[in-house]
Amino acid sequence: MPPKRPSNGFIVPTLPSKRLRPEGATAAVDPIRAESERPASPETSPANDRILRPRSRTVNQAPGDDKRLVPEEERMYGRNKNGTENTHLIVFEPGTQDWARIYSLQNKKYWRCVGCRPKSIRAEFHGNDLYVPLTRFHQCQLKKYEHIRKDQEKVEKRFANACSIAEHIAGEPEVAIKNHIDNVHFNHPSSEWLRDRCDSLGVEYSTKAIQLWAKCNIEEIKTTSLPEEAEADPSTVYECISSLFTGDKRSAGKIEKSWTKNLSSGYKLLQQFAGHNFAKMSRDNNKILEDIIFANDITDFHLEFMARWFQCRVGIFEANRWKHFGNWSSSDYKTITILMKKEHEKYQIILTLD
16 A cells, blocks of 8 residues: 655655564574674684683783683793893693793783784783683694794803803804914004005094004014013003004094994904804894994904904904914915903003013
């Protein structure tokens, strides 16, 4: 039947009459609405259908039923990829020492599951008690502890090499006297050689440098040679180089900056040195290189780089023995020789040998 048209022209629609449900009949079930109203659980909400996340809480709130307490014997600390200790938490699955998950310390505030994409999958401490999300909240797979242990051992090894550079070098026989000959000529530089090195360092050459080199009354260096006379004023390595190249110490700051910059970009000059293959080493996010380049003290890496960069020989007399950098395996009348002695982290230019 068509709708009635009143005098004002508007059509009034006819609403369908409400049908009464017969007695004893049940309402039709809307599956979407029913699913949305169903409480979430592992049985009704599988991981591939819905991502479960722990309820968010403030730090001071007590943990809820979405987390479990981890006994002390089922957790341990580890290092991150940069070697920083106590920045990883290795948490074993209950009842097994073969499988575990890793949590990483973020911003020194909270621990986040390394394998899970949702950042809300976090562990939290309450006092000395550690609570981690229940297994069903994780989107990641468990890792074999054997693999985790091996990864940690590799990081430990890299960290030990980087943070114990001085010790490591002292224990390496190839860093000390290596393939040297008994007698090596001491060669003085020309003004041209000094000018070239000053240009490389971005400092100004002075004839006063030649006057200092004239004080070096040395003709030959033997394995039994000992320092006799040295410059009276102990200095840093950079001050010594400044004196040798410019005649005074005022350019030490510029030399240090230029040295650091060139080591950062030209570290591959080191080639194979002290157990490291610098020729194949990447600069990006390299902890070993960072610790070498920005070390507070001069290391054997710096001295070897100087010898190769300046194309000279460097001899350091320290703790009653010589340490050689550069090519000491042959003697010639061309390779410039720089000799210094080191005491209490200070250096002096050697002028004569006994």
